[in-house]
Amino acid sequence: MDRFSITSALFLFGAVLCNPLYASASEVEPQGVRAAVLKAGGNAVRTKAVTNQLMFPADSSFAGVLVVTERTGQVLAVDLASGERADIHRIAPTGQYPELGLVGFAFYPDFADTRRVVTYLMTKPRGEAAQGIISEWVLAGDSLADLRLEDRRELLRVEHPQEGHNGGQLGFGPDGFLYMAFGDGGFQQDPRNMVQKTDNFFGAMLRIDPRNPSEGRPYSIPGDNPFLGGGHLPEVFAWGFRNPWRWTFAPDGRIILADVGQDAIEEVNLIVAGGNYGWSLKEGSKCFRPNRDRPGSCEDTGLIDPVYEYKRRYGSAIIGGFVYEGAAIPSLRGLYVFADHISGRVFALELPANHLGRGVVHPIGRTGKAITTLGLDAEREILIGTNGGRHFRLVPR
Numbered sequence: 146m147d148r149f150s151i152t153s154a155l156f157l158f159g160a161v162l163c164n165p166l167y168a169s170a171s172e173v174e175p176q177g178v179r180a181a182v183l184k185a186g187g188n189a190v191r192t193k194a195v196t197n198q199l200m201f202p203a204d205s206s207f208a209g210v211l212v213v214t215e216r217t218g219q220v221l222a223v224d225l226a227s228g229e230r231a232d233i234h235r236i237a238p239t240g241q242y243p244e245l246g247l248v249g250f251a252f253y254p255d256f257a258d259t260r261r262v263v264t265y266l267m268t269k270p271r272g273e274a275a276q277g278i279i280s281e282w283v284l285a286g287d288s289l290a291d292l293r294l295e296d297r298r299e300l301l302r303v304e305h306p307q308e309g310h311n312g313g314q315l316g317f318g319p320d321g322f323l324y325m326a327f328g329d330g331g332f333q334q335d336p337r338n339m340v341q342k343t344d345n346f347f348g349a350m351l352r353i354d355p356r357n358p359s360e361g362r363p364y365s366i367p368g369d370n371p372f373l374g375g376g377h378l379p380e381v382f383a384w385g386f387r388n389p390w391r392w393t394f395a396p397d398g399r400i401i402l403a404d405v406g407q408d409a410i411e412e413v414n415l416i417v418a419g420g421n422y423g424w425s426l427k428e429g430s431k432c433f434r435p436n437r438d439r440p441g442s443c444e445d446t447g448l449i450d451p452v453y454e455y456k457r458r459y460g461s462a463i464i465g466g467f468v469y470e471g472a473a474i475p476s477l478r479g480l481y482v483f484a485d486h487i488s489g490r491v492f493a494l495e496l497p498a499n500h501l502g503r504g505v506v507h508p509i510g511r512t513g514k515a516i517t518t519l520g521l522d523a524e525r526e527i528l529i530g531t532n533g534g535r536h537f538r539l540v541p542r
């Protein structure tokens with residue numbers, strides 16, 4: 146499977162809403178020693194088809210309503226109780242490349258008072274360069290049928306040399322600041338070496354304060370961002386990523402970021418302020434292109450390796466997930482659940498004490514599905530989105 150094909154699958158989340166009837170539930174077959182332990186503990190898992198209690202890739206719900214975004218630029222709201230759904234917004238066609246589309250959505254922490262949300266749109270208007278646009282909106286309306294995005298305020302616009310590897314997740318941290326992570330902008334090899342240059346946002350996680358515009362920007366730079374004194378752009382919080390396809394805040398506030406590899410290694414990283422996570426000098430813990438900038442060497446001083454990485458035997462495109470906080474599968478509590486798009490495997494990771502440690506993975510099993518994203522329902526149970534729009538919940542066997 147071509148590595149770009151993952152991206153064609155990443156934006157089909159909303160299709161589930163148009164196809165509420167699904168095939169029967171599909172079993173996850175536990176593999177590996179720990180999976181047997183999980184099973185022995187009475188907590189073996191399987192996947193159960195769900196209809197439309199979904200939120201991909203939105204991070205939050207409000208008043209029982211979930212928001213779903215699609216690659217077509219459509220934003221939908223779904224009433225969890227009734228299954229009723231409504232269009233909130235539809236952005237103009239975004240272009241043909243499969244990684245384009247509405248790839249991120251997040252509620253402000255004070256959404257209940259302000260009704261504000263943010264979106265990340267990747268688009269390529271005809272005759273123009275591809276561009277990533279971060280916008281703030283007000284979600285107006287009182288009933289499902291009335292909901293609509295309005296009063297757009299543009300926070301950030303980044304022109305891309307190519308259309309791929311855009312990341313997509315947006316989220317507010319426990320500190321109230323807005324975080325976002327971009328990929329290297331494509332295509333393979335990071336051909337312009339954009340990530341290790343410090344004059345752009347490619348391959349970087351940003352941290353901004355959109356509530357307080359300042360210095361001519363529609364946002365301000367938090368006073369403790371790591372590069373205020375130089376070394377990178379002041380918005381940058383961490384860098385060195387290839388294509389961070391989904392990251393999350395752990396319950397303890399740590400940032401867990403899954404970075405899709407190119408040739409050999411998929412990785413899970415614990416993000417620290419100012420950290421350089423290596424691409425494309427390294428792919429995972431291995432030197433990838435040691436000679437581009439430093440001929441004859443594999444100098445990787447200061448680069449942070451993943452806390453967990455896996456090779457092609459186990460999959461070819463990581464799908465980041467969440468630390469499990471649900472109640473249905475007690476043995477997964479506190480573990481970071483993630484998946485692989487190509488192999489269909491689902492894993493649970495015991496995170497190490499810090500970003501320099503190594504996690505211990507427990508294979509949960511193979512789903513036989515082309516997993517495109519993971520989500521949470523209102524009870525913080527794990528949802529699995531798959532190519533073609535089918536979605537499943539991870540449940541006890």
Ligand SMILES: [Ca+2]
Binds near residue numbers: 386404423429450
């Ligand atoms: Ca890395």
